[in-house]
Amino acid sequence: MSKRRTRFTAYGSAVLLVLGTLTVTSAATATAAAAPNPQDLCGRGTAIKFDRTAFPTKPEIENKWFPLEPGMQFTTTGKVVSTAEGERKRTVISTVTGLTKKIDGVNTLVVWDRDFTDGELAESELAFFAETKKGTVWLFGEYPEEYENGKLAGAPSTFISGIDKAQAGIAMQDHPHKKTxxxxxxxxxxxxxxxxxxxxDRDRRVCVPTGCYHDVLEIVESNPLEGDSAGRQHKFYSKKTGLIKVTPEGGDDQETMDLVKIKKLSSSELKSINKQALAQDSRGYTVSKDVYAKTPRAVVAKSSSHSGRSPRNDS
Incomplete structure (x- = not known):
């Protein structure tokens, strides 16, 4: 998990790399040769391998564990129990917009999350995803506006792949397995x-207010940068639905969330959502001048019946 609020369509963890001044000697050279790759961010062999050519021109996301169809809206509710602030109610409304935005050379699909704590808007976030031709979904960045007492307080946690050394990462593998x-x-x-x-795990049965799901995928997330105080999160994904549940494991802030509503927006409702998301995208050029303002503006996607995606096995 990141230090920020947990989005119901995403993830978490962190490593701090401290580089000291080294005297070049034969002994130091030998030690460096034996040291792990500093880009192995989540353990040995986990360096990010990003290839822009792996993505199709049109950002359609059809991964069975992480489907993002424009016009779909998911509402999740739950609570956060904090050692510092006690128990708070939380609601997240996540909408797949009809917008695209080019980030780091890749056309991404825009997801708009509105995050409410005890009934008040706490965060409004635009998140950017794209799927490779083989079916792996990548996260390319986030623009999360933070609100205090109903007023915009800024977006200090904004990150965009390709800016300030930020890198896109894998939101969902094409064929997730326990051995990976x-x-x-x-x-x-x-x-x-x-x-x-x-x-x-890939064989869980999980029940939430929207129903009971079988063959559920369970993923655990951690944040080494925050140490034991961060704990871990378990996220549960159902085929053809996506994320349905979040549970905590340790940590100072323990969050439990369940999927309570799935809605297919009408064309007029989606048009309204696109308008609001475009307004936030435009606002980002003023709020985040050093990061977000460096990106091309989001646009309404052109409809097309052909994705340009290679056939794949969804087993």
Whole structure:
């Protein structure tokens, strides 16, 4: 988990790399040769391998564990129990917009999350995803506006792949299995963001208010940068639905969330959502001048019946 609020469509963890001044000697050279790759962010062999050519021109996301169809809206509710602030109610309304935005050379799909604590808007976030031709979903950045007492307080946790050394990461693997190693879901050193994830199970039965789901995928996320105080999160994904549940494991802030509503927006409702998300995108050029203002503006996607995606096995 990152230090920020947990989005119901995403992830978590972090590593702090401290580089000291080294005297070059034969002994130091030998030690460096034996040291692990500093880019192995979530453990040995987990360096991010980003290839822009792996993504199609149109950002359609059809991964069975992480489907993002424009016009779909998911409402989740739960609570956060904090050692500092006690228990707070939380509601997240996550909407897949009809917008696209080019980030780090890749056309991404825009998801708009509105996060409410005890009934008041606490965060409004634009998140950017794209799926490779083989079916792996990547997270390319986030623009999370923070609100205090109903007023915009800024967006200090904004990160965009390709800016300030931030890197896109894997939001969902194409074929997740328990034997695969942990993987970074995004890395942004300027805001101490590094989400790591590991598959725990692919055969869970989980019940939430929207129903009981079988063959559920369980992923655990951790944040080494925050130490034991951060704890870990378990996230549960159902085929063709996506994230349905979040549970805590240790940590000072323990969050439990359940999917309570799934809605397919009408064309007029989606048009309204697009308008509001575009307004936030435009606002970002003033609120986050050093990061977000460096990106191309989001636009309404052109409809097309052909995705340009290669066929794949969804087993």
């Amino acid at each position: 190693p942990a993987y970074p879901q995004a890395y942004a050193p300027s805001v101490d963001f590094l989400d790591c994830a590991k598959v725990l």
